[in-house]
Amino acid sequence: METESVRMESSVWLGNKRQRALLSGWRFSWTELDKKNRDKTTVSVPVSEVVAVQEGQVEILPQKKVKDTERDFTLFYVKRSKTSGGKGPLWSLGRSQFSCPSRDLRDQWVTQLRIALKTHCPSRPHRLLVFINPYGGKKKAQQIYHSTVAPLFELAGISSHVVVTERANQARDHILKKDLIGFDGVICVGGDGMFSELLHGVIGRTQQEAGISEHDPSAMLQPCDLHIGIIPAGSTDCVCFATVGVNDPVTSALHIVIGDSQPLDVCSVHHRSTLARYSVSLVGYGFYGDVLAESERHRWMGPLRYDYSGCLVYLCNRSYQGIVQYLPVDSQITSPRDNSRCLSGCKVCSESTERLFHRSESCSSLYSRQLGQYSIESEGEWVSVEGRFRCVYLTCMSSSCPRSPKGLSPSAHLADGTGDLILVRNTNPLGFLTYLHRHTTTQDQFDLPFVEVHRVRAARFCFSPGEEEDDEDHLKESHNITAGALGDPETAREGDEESGRLGSQQCLAGKQRDQGIKEDGRKKRDYLCGLCSNKQSAASVWNCDGEILPYNEISCRVHGQLVRLFARGIEDDAGSGKYREGNRNCKGRCFLHS
Numbered sequence: 001m002e003t004e005s006v007r008m009e010s011s012v013w014l015g016n017k018r019q020r021a022l023l024s025g026w027r028f029s030w031t032e033l034d035k036k037n038r039d040k041t042t043v044s045v046p047v048s049e050v051v052a053v054q055e056g057q058v059e060i061l062p063q064k065k066v067k068d069t070e071r072d073f074t075l076f077y078v079k080r081s082k083t084s085g086g087k088g089p090l091w092s093l094g095r096s097q098f099s100c101p102s103r104d105l106r107d108q109w110v111t112q113l114r115i116a117l118k119t120h121c122p123s124r125p126h127r128l129l130v131f132i133n134p135y136g137g138k139k140k141a142q143q144i145y146h147s148t149v150a151p152l153f154e155l156a157g158i159s160s161h162v163v164v165t166e167r168a169n170q171a172r173d174h175i176l177k178k179d180l181i182g183f184d185g186v187i188c189v190g191g192d193g194m195f196s197e198l199l200h201g202v203i204g205r206t207q208q209e210a211g212i213s214e215h216d217p218s219a220m221l222q223p224c225d226l227h228i229g230i231i232p233a234g235s236t237d238c239v240c241f242a243t244v245g246v247n248d249p250v251t252s253a254l255h256i257v258i259g260d261s262q263p264l265d266v267c268s269v270h271h272r273s274t275l276a277r278y279s280v281s282l283v284g285y286g287f288y289g290d291v292l293a294e295s296e297r298h299r300w301m302g303p304l305r306y307d308y309s310g311c312l313v314y315l316c317n318r319s320y321q322g323i324v325q326y327l328p329v330d331s332q333i334t335s336p337r338d339n340s341r342c343l344s345g346c347k348v349c350s351e352s353t354e355r356l357f358h359r360s361e362s363c364s365s366l367y368s369r370q371l372g373q374y375s376i377e378s379e380g381e382w383v384s385v386e387g388r389f390r391c392v393y394l395t396c397m398s399s400s401c402p403r404s405p406k407g408l409s410p411s412a413h414l415a416d417g418t419g420d421l422i423l424v425r426n427t428n429p430l431g432f433l434t435y436l437h438r439h440t441t442t443q444d445q446f447d448l449p450f451v452e453v454h455r456v457r458a459a460r461f462c463f464s465p466g467e468e469e470d471d472e473d474h475l476k477e478s479h480n481i482t483a484g485a486l487g488d489p490e491t492a493r494e495g496d497e498e499s500g501r502l503g504s505q506q507c508l509a510g511k512q513r514d515q516g517i518k519e520d521g522r523k524k525r526d527y528l529c530g531l532c533s534n535k536q537s538a539a540s541v542w543n544c545d546g547e548i549l550p551y552n553e554i555s556c557r558v559h560g561q562l563v564r565l566f567a568r569g570i571e572d573d574a575g576s577g578k579y580r581e582g583n584r585n586c587k588g589r590c591f592l593h594s
């Protein structure tokens with residue numbers, strides 16, 4: 001076998017220490033030898049985590065320096081930082097500079113290591129399309145890309161085409177319309193909003209090419225081949241955190257370079273027969289929608305706006321009357337309360353791959369395999385729940401973040417084809433505060449009498465429309481803006497141009513400022529009376545991965561492993577309680593996690 005043939009062993013020097021270097025199968029290791037030729041310490045690197053091998057003495061970061069010495073070669077590889085001091089599973093670029101007794105031997109090492117790389121890492125990207133949002137987060141995306149990420153791509157021999165966005169939805173439109181032949185993946189340098197653009201572009205384009213209508217709620221969507229990479233540079237980077245375990249540009253860049261591949265479930269959200277959005281982390285009504293809508297009025301506060309809005313919305317003490325229907329997964333097979341955690345190499349997710357794609361062995365194409373997914377209509381019975389809820393939400397992943405290491409549903413899986421539906425019924429303010437607080441502790445947030453959690457394949461929601469005139473106005477505004485952002489020409493109206501330039505959220509904030517005086521009076525009333533009056537009549541909005549959806553009725557469906565990220569899930573030694581690094585904000589959720 002070819003893999004067996006990649007084997008080499010020799011003496012080399014690392015600084016002034018003699019080593020025995022060994023390339024065997026899928027590992028490269030070097031062992032320090034003492035004066036009597038006895039083994040001392042060994043460092044072993046999987047070939048799959050070798051970034052590059054270069055002749056000479058080479059440095060990349062912080063600046064590139066090459067000294068073309070003829071007996072040396074430099075190995076670059078993934079190095080994990082120790083997780084002490086509250087740090088997450090950070091990856092950095094390891095660098096070891098070896099000296100060989102002769103030039104010939106040096107050339108042999110370089111050749112053999114490069115052959116091993118080709119053999120063991122056939123799916124590494126060669127060409128990437130990179131979108132940078134210059135206005136995301138602290139406006140440092142361009143600097144992060146050029147100083148930290150681009151040198152790593154160059155080192156790994158990846159060529160990249162960079163687009164610095166000039167308007168919202170430019171990345172999505174580019175992916176939908178431009179020629180993407182030759183690209184192995186698309187990368188966003190920004191926050192969750194930018195990731196969502198790429199998600200919509202990649203899914204939309206794949207369906208277009210397959211001739212599948214995204215607006216048909218019952219369509220089996222075609223899984224996407226083009227990988228998505230996230231370099232975190234936004235003010236909210238929750239998807240990155242939940243799939244990598246830390247928000248760190250170098251760690252993410254290294255996952256991209258070595259071609260990691262993490263499948264991800266995606267929830268399609270339809271309003272009647274129109275696709276409203278796709279979501280990977282949160283589709284929530286009530287508290288979560290209210291916090292997002294409120295926070296948009298206070299964008300000037302920066303990240304603090306989520307905590308501030310969370311407090312205000314909590315004080316309003318609102319609940320909403322509605323009907324929730326869901327299609328449950330057999331709880332004997334999998335349960336949101338089984339205390340499992342979806343970590344790198346998750347068994348539940350890999351077994352789901354079989355179930356989702358290989359059900360019918362006779363199916364050979366990716367599309368026909370996808371048809372092997374469970375059919376929504378034929379599988380089981382819909383369950384209906386009616387009541388008054390503080391909030392309801394569906395999440396396709398644990399949605400852990402730096403402030404809530406366990407997340408919204410600690411045992412949810414990234415790629416098992418299901419979502420977790422959480423129903424929080426109306427309760428007293430103290431009860432709800434207890435529920436919120438438990439997201440930040442190790443206590444079970446589902447072990448409360450007013451909370452239900454179900455593992456589902458699909459769900460439908462119908463909430464009573466708001467009775468207050470102000471809320472109706474608010475919903476209409478939101479509707480038009482969202483339609484504009486999604487590019488629906490019939491429902492988008494004049495404000496679209498502004499919406500496109502600023503992004504739907506910013507535009508919404510602007511419009512809501514105009515309504516500010518009128519709303520302020522009502523809000524003050526709400527906050528002051530909220531905890532006593534238990535306000536019940538107004539409508540909320542949906543928080544769909546940080547975007548507002550203004551509908552009372554939606555249907556959601558989980559599409560198993562619809563997209564693939566350059567990631568590998570959270571690595572095993574990532575003790576959840578330890579991770580406090582990275583961005584501290586996560587739209588609409590962070591009030592829970594403070």
Ligand SMILES: Nc1ncnc2c1ncn2[C@@H]1O[C@H](COP(=O)(O)OP(=O)(O)OP(=O)(O)O)[C@@H](O)[C@H]1O
Nearest residue numbers: 136137165166167168190191192193194234235236
């Ligand atoms: N050049 C641009 N000008 C204005 N908006 C843009 C531009 N490029 C992208 N956007 C939009 O900005 C929004 C936010 O971007 P991103 O997620 O990168 O940053 P963020 O700081 O995390 O933002 P937020 O806090 O709103 O999530 C996205 O929805 C995206 O569509």
